[in-house]
Amino acid sequence: MARKATATKARAKSNAPEFTKDQELHAFREMLLIRRFEEKAGQMYGMGLIGGFCHLYIGQEAVVTGITMASKKGEDAQITGYRDHGHMLVMDLDPDAVMAELTGRQGGLSKGKGGSMHMFSTEHRFYGGNGIVGAQVPLGTGLAFAAKYRGEDTVSLTYFGDGAANQGQVYESFNMAKLWSLPVVYIIENNKYAMGTSLERAAATTDLSQRGLSFGIPGEQVDGMDVRMVFEAAQRAIEHARSGKGPYILEMLTYRYRGHSMSDPAKYRSKDEVTTMRTERDPIEQVRKRIVELGYASEDELKEIEKDVRAIVTKAADFATRDPEPDASELWTDVLVEQ
Amino acid sequence: MPDILMPALSPTMEEGTLAKWLVKEGDKVGPGDVIAEIETDKATMEVEAVDEGTIGKLLVAEGTEGVKVNAPIAQLLVEGEEASSPAPAQEDAPKESEQPGPDAAIDAASQPTVSSKSDAAPAAPQFTPASDPDIPEGAEMVTISVREALRDAMAEEMRADKDVFVMGEEVAEYQGAYKVTQGLLQEFGPERVVDTPITEHGFAGLGIGAAFAGLKPIVEFMTWNFGMQAMDQIINSAAKQLYMSGGQVSAPMVFRGPNGAAARVGAQHSQDFSAWYSHVPGLIVIAPYTAADAKGLLKAAIRSKNPVVFLENEILYGSTGEVPEMDDFVLPIGKARIAREGRDVTIVSFSIGMRYATQATEKLVAAGVDVELIDLRTLRPMDVGTIVESVKKTGRLVTVEEGWPQGGIGAEIAAQMMEHAFDYLDAPVTRVTGKDVPMPYAANLEKMALPSVDEVIAAVNAVTYRS
Ligand SMILES: Cc1ncc(C[n+]2csc(CCOP(=O)(O)OP(=O)(O)O)c2C)c(N)n1
Ligand SMILES: [Mg+2]
Numbered sequence: 001m002a003r004k005a006t007a008t009k010a011r012a013k014s015n016a017p018e019f020t021k022d023q024e025l026h027a028f029r030e031m032l033l034i035r036r037f038e039e040k041a042g043q044m045y046g047m048g049l050i051g052g053f054c055h056l057y058i059g060q061e062a063v064v065t066g067i068t069m070a071s072k073k074g075e076d077a078q079i080t081g082y083r084d085h086g087h088m089l090v091m092d093l094d095p096d097a098v099m100a101e102l103t104g105r106q107g108g109l110s111k112g113k114g115g116s117m118h119m120f121s122t123e124h125r126f127y128g129g130n131g132i133v134g135a136q137v138p139l140g141t142g143l144a145f146a147a148k149y150r151g152e153d154t155v156s157l158t159y160f161g162d163g164a165a166n167q168g169q170v171y172e173s174f175n176m177a178k179l180w181s182l183p184v185v186y187i188i189e190n191n192k193y194a195m196g197t198s199l200e201r202a203a204a205t206t207d208l209s210q211r212g213l214s215f216g217i218p219g220e221q222v223d224g225m226d227v228r229m230v231f232e233a234a235q236r237a238i239e240h241a242r243s244g245k246g247p248y249i250l251e252m253l254t255y256r257y258r259g260h261s262m263s264d265p266a267k268y269r270s271k272d273e274v275t276t277m278r279t280e281r282d283p284i285e286q287v288r289k290r291i292v293e294l295g296y297a298s299e300d301e302l303k304e305i306e307k308d309v310r311a312i313v314t315k316a317a318d319f320a321t322r323d324p325e326p327d328a329s330e331l332w333t334d335v336l337v338e339q
Numbered sequence: 340m341p342d343i344l345m346p347a348l349s350p351t352m353e354e355g356t357l358a359k360w361l362v363k364e365g366d367k368v369g370p371g372d373v374i375a376e377i378e379t380d381k382a383t384m385e386v387e388a389v390d391e392g393t394i395g396k397l398l399v400a401e402g403t404e405g406v407k408v409n410a411p412i413a414q415l416l417v418e419g420e421e422a423s424s425p426a427p428a429q430e431d432a433p434k435e436s437e438q439p440g441p442d443a444a445i446d447a448a449s450q451p452t453v454s455s456k457s458d459a460a461p462a463a464p465q466f467t468p469a470s471d472p473d474i475p476e477g478a479e480m481v482t483i484s485v486r487e488a489l490r491d492a493m494a495e496e497m498r499a500d501k502d503v504f505v506m507g508e509e510v511a512e513y514q515g516a517y518k519v520t521q522g523l524l525q526e527f528g529p530e531r532v533v534d535t536p537i538t539e540h541g542f543a544g545l546g547i548g549a550a551f552a553g554l555k556p557i558v559e560f561m562t563w564n565f566g567m568q569a570m571d572q573i574i575n576s577a578a579k580q581l582y583m584s585g586g587q588v589s590a591p592m593v594f595r596g597p598n599g600a601a602a603r604v605g606a607q608h609s610q611d612f613s614a615w616y617s618h619v620p621g622l623i624v625i626a627p628y629t630a631a632d633a634k635g636l637l638k639a640a641i642r643s644k645n646p647v648v649f650l651e652n653e654i655l656y657g658s659t660g661e662v663p664e665m666d667d668f669v670l671p672i673g674k675a676r677i678a679r680e681g682r683d684v685t686i687v688s689f690s691i692g693m694r695y696a697t698q699a700t701e702k703l704v705a706a707g708v709d710v711e712l713i714d715l716r717t718l719r720p721m722d723v724g725t726i727v728e729s730v731k732k733t734g735r736l737v738t739v740e741e742g743w744p745q746g747g748i749g750a751e752i753a754a755q756m757m758e759h760a761f762d763y764l765d766a767p768v769t770r771v772t773g774k775d776v777p778m779p780y781a782a783n784l785e786k787m788a789l790p791s792v793d794e795v796i797a798a799v800n801a802v803t804y805r806s
Contacts, residue, residue: 051602051603051780051782052601052602052603052604052605052608052780053604053608101780104603104780104781104782104784105781108781110780112779112780112781112784113606113779113780113781113784114605114606114780115603115604115605115780116605116780117604117605117607117608118605118606118607118780130607131564131605131606131607131608132564132565132567132568132607133537133565134537163536163537164537166536166537166538167537167538167568168538168540168541194536194537195508195509195513195516196509196512196513197508197509197512197513197534197536201512201534202534202535202536202537203536267513268512268513325781325782325783325784326779326781326783326784328783328784328787330779330781330784331774331776331779331784331787331788332774332776335775335776335777
């Protein structure tokens with residue numbers, strides 16, 4: 001293993017890497033699916049079809065899309081917090097089942113028993129869907145431990161927020177991950193706020209990519225609104241972890257357009273700030289613009305994609321509205337594994 | 340003439356092998372001189388002389404196995420002493436006799452029980468709660484929400500005592516995730532209303548440290564679900580500190596926040612910690628239902644010299660009630676409130692459980708059942724006396740809580756009734772609890788998982804043999 005000072009900030013390339021036509025179109029479609037799905041979820045929440053907390057991913061789509069494009073989908077494990085719908089969609093989990101979980105129906109990913117914050121798929125190696133801020137970090141580290149233990153060539157993609165980055169268990173995880181050279185990439189989705197608290201008001205040091213410094217974990221800050229930058233950094237980080245060099249930290253500079261959950265007055269930031277982000281940095285618009293400029297697709301072809309995506313979302317919403325609630329007997333199942 | 344005794348290598352060692360003598364009779368030794376080696380199945384250790392003197396008789400031969408800890412192994416002659424024959428070992432270490440002595444015989448004759456040993460714990464001190472204060476004549480009653488009651492309690496105590504401060508996630512600029520700390524930042528400033536990072540274990544511990552140093556922190560958990568991150572500090576550092584320090588160091592503080600299920604927030608965000616914390620000596624645990632109790636008890640909690648776990652409920656924050664407008668409305672910790680007097684059956688509950696209990700009571704009373712309804716308000720110390728007095732009258736008891744059944748508050752009350760009201764019971768104590776499952780998200784399942792008014796009525800019907 002290289003003994004260079006790994007914690008020095010790896011420099012993000014100034015020039016964004018080029019995407020192929022396929023990559024651009026793929027990224028566009030994935031991100032659009034998340035956007036439209038989340039917008040629909042927001043509507044359905046307003047209609048009382050979704051209850052409790054519902055944390056939308058709108059604005060952050062490039063992060064999970066770029067990371068997943070750089071990973072071995074279905075083999076590399078992914079785990080995140082409660083802002084999890086986008087992760088499942090790009091990991092190819094059935095949108096019907098995701099939406100039906102949001103409405104608490106029997107066809108939901110967790111049979112309606114988990115809700116927005118608690119969805120999983122062992123088949124797709126998605127481990128949630130975790131409601132306690134920071135708890136997914138040791139869990140993700142454990143997924144990496146299992147990979148190494150079994151000699152598997154998979155990595156753990158462990159996502160958490162800027163707010164979660166202050167939890168003690170994050171640093172306990174960093175230490176173990178480096179100590180044991182575990183194949184884990186920590187992806188900090190820094191959307192600038194933890195509920196109503198800006199990063200500056202909660203963190204003594206705000207460059208979160210450097211939070212692994214004292215453990216010797218390399219880290220870099222990435223433009224998380226540009227899916228190409230995310231992809232490129234993720235390739236580097238995943239390769240590092242997969243090749244046995246241990247953990248890597250990617251701080252994704254991103255932004256959530258909506259409130260923290262559905263009931264957030266959002267007085268902690270200005271409308272201007274949100275508008276600027278939306279109009280100047282939007283991850284989907286960036287791709288759309290490039291696609292058109294480079295002639296990868298015409299406006300009409302993009303409209304076709306839009307239509308496809310809308311159809312998927314409409315179908316999911318219909319399913320999630322029609323599907324029955326879980327059977328009463330489900331109250332008592334799944335408490336323990338039946339022996 | 341001090342004997343040298345077989346030492347213990349570890350707290351659990353009972354006997355060992357005297358492997359080797361490194362001295363012989365007549366040798367002079369001083370403190371710290373190694374005189375022998377002993378062995379157990381785990382380790383070998385050297386035995387040092389403690390006093391100065393001459394080795395008299397070696398009482399245990401080299402290689403002897405099974406030498407009991409504290410058995411004399413050698414004599415040490417201090418200056419001017421002569422070796423003598425060893426004293427019988429029994430005299431030095433009186434064993435609990437296998438045969439009962441004369442006293443035991445008398446005991447056994449007088450009562451057919453196994454006699455308790457002399458090292459039995461003395462009886463636990465009894466807690467006697469104070470009564471609610473009299474509301475001064477003509478005091479105006481104002482209707483406020485539980486949320487406002489809690490805020491007013493904090494504000495009043497902060498005005499009265501500058502050592503009181505509030506800390507937690509979103510308590511200041513955001514005005515509280517559930518708006519309980521609304522306005523406090525504006526009145527008291529950021530030094531006393533402190534927004535924390537999301538680091539429950541850290542800031543709870545920090546609060547406890549501040550309390551050790553004399554401040555009176557109010558530590559808000561956004562919900563108690565997140566307080567679980569801090570449970571180690573609450574129990575190991577706050578609750579046990581006074582005892583561990585022999586009464587020197589205390590943690591006069593309040594941990595507060597919404598507890599129990601909210602609505603449709605799923606398993607990790609819907610948990611009732613009432614029983615968990617009420618298990619712990621060294622804590623006071625309060626779980627109010629009404630606005631008046633919320634105010635009067637939070638003020639008492641802030642003034643308490645002990646760590647208080649104050650369990651609120653999100654669903655109750657908006658419910659309103661009358662609170663007396665008086666200078667200093669403080670309620671006694673540890674005193675249950677009889678919400679309705681009756682003769683037929685006792686229902687005991689607390690916090691949001693009171694909502695089910697109250698609605699059930701209304702229906703039952705309308706159906707001719709004279710219910711006595713008790714709101715515990717404080718879970719620890721629990722006002723068992725009030726429940727016992729009620730059960731003496733009604734002979735029937737139903738408990739209501741949202742938490743899980745095993746080891747729950749109802750389970751504790753049932754045990755207390757077995758001990759203190761057994762002869763008065765005309766029916767088994769019956770519990771209405773949350774179902775024994777993590778909280779499901781689906782609307783229909785969530786409803787089933789929670790207790791219901793119907794379940795309370797059914798339980799009352801069962802214990803009054805009306806069903
Ligand atoms: C241990 C814990 N504390 C508090 C909360 C309440 N809470 C939920 S999300 C959140 C903010 C987290 O912010 P961040 O990590 O930045 O993620 P983001 O919501 O921005 O995606 C808080 C405080 C929680 N769920 N768990
Ligand atoms: Mg954030």
